[in-house]
Amino acid sequence: MRFATLLAGALSLAVTGGAFADGHETTKVGFVYVGPIGDGGWTFQHDQGRLAVEEAYGDKVETVYQENVPEGADAERVITQMALGGADIIFTTSFGYMDPTNNVAAKFPDVKFEHATGYRRDHPNVSTYDARFYEGRAVIGHIAGHMTETNKIGYIASFPIPEVIQGINSAYMHAAKVNPDVEMVVTWVYTWFDPAKEADAARAMIDQGVDVIMQHTDSTAPQAAAQEANENGGRVFTFGQASDMAAFAPTPRIASIIDDWSPYYIKRVGELMDGTYEQTASWGGMPEGEVVIGEITEVVPAEVKAEAEAMIAAITDGSYHPFTGPINKQDGTAWLADGEVADDGALATMDFYVEGMTGDVPN
Known part of the structure; x- marks a missing residue:
């Protein structure tokens, strides 16, 4: 029952994207979270990065997110729903999302997928990113x-x-x-x-x-x-x-x-928007402003x-x-x-x- 509610929420978010009234297209950016955005820790910081993307690009972007998504089959369904809902790029923000991210990426070659803290890039549309927490x-x-x-x-x-x-x-x-x-x-x-x-x-x-x-x-x-x-x-x-x-x-x-993910999220969404986006394996730390x-x-x-x-x-x-x-x-x-x-x-x-x-x- 709880998961049905999550999917319903994802669907309702998904159908709101597309063109604005004046005809210009938005870049739709999805985020999948393992915890609640109010956890005061990991998920909270990723969501701060999402909000930074909105602040940086205004009405050129639309962001959607799903919180409290268990690692495993549930994650694969949520990621799939975001892709079906028109997301141009999806950030999956927990290590256990690695297999689900790559599985969904195989089915949606035109969508970009970014997996946090993982190492598998099985498809050209999958990138990974991490921070040097050490x-x-x-x-x-x-x-x-x-x-x-x-x-x-x-x-x-x-x-x-x-x-x-x-x-x-x-x-x-x-x-x-x-x-x-x-x-x-x-x-x-x-x-x-x-x-x-x-x-x-x-x-x-x-x-x-x-x-x-x-x-x-x-x-x-x-x-x-x-x-x-x-x-x-x-x-x-x-x-x-x-x-x-x-x-x-x-x-x-x-x-x-x-963990300050804002610089990375702003950079990657910007690259997608200006056509310079490429598959990458990023590992930033204090020099990049990601570990503070x-x-x-x-x-x-x-x-x-x-x-x-x-x-x-x-x-x-x-x-x-x-x-x-x-x-x-x-x-x-x-x-x-x-x-x-x-x-x-x-x-x-x-x-x-x-x-x-x-x-x-x-x-």
Whole structure:
């Protein structure tokens, strides 16, 4: 019943496109979201990108979206409906949409499809785009290493895919550089958005003595769990994920990783409109303005904030890469030699923890 309602909504959106009264054609842009636009995190930021497209191009574009679309067969039906409804380009904004996106693209060769965080481009009309989240993890890892008093940092992980493993490793390495005694506690929740699971994971970590929590999930539930702990005499710090989550500042949220998709969405829609659009595999980060560190609050010591800002500047100007050797794998075997920088192929297939991490990467 719920899905029938979703499809009905998609249909009603789809039939409103086409020509304006004065006869000029609009470019119809579709977005498929895994969570609600009010999640305060991942989906919220993608929807901010959609709104930026509207602001940039005015009545030259029409945007449509569908939220809360499960990964799998439901996604394929929603994407198909958008294509049937006249969308010229469709952005599918979750890793689990990879197969559905490529399946639908095969049936609609004249529609452009853009898949976020994926790697498959099975057809000429499919492109992929991602952000170098590991750059932001390096910065907050550095802050976390300074801020922990228990030497236990928590990471709420979604799925064991390279993007998430990169983030865990980057955060841990940069925390350990400033605090060699630090331990990373990873909890896999196998969901992108489930406030109850995320809150439970945060509370369990706090019970284990974790006093700094990072997340690779989409809701503000971990922030609320930390806030609750602090109201009961705790000392727990968090970082906003995907969105700023500034409602929880100045503490527990002491900084954030913000995903700014606006530059990419504006660029790609513009290219489609002016005829310069080509298939691509995009992986932008701080230099492109896609990965942004939100306000570092006054709770963080001034010298630590200055160090974090210096790292942001170095990553942005290209003088520092978070995965620069020497780096060993968890079993002690060499991965990167001194001064060697990981290439994109190695990062995109990362399936191991670095030396010093405990536990195993799930299969």
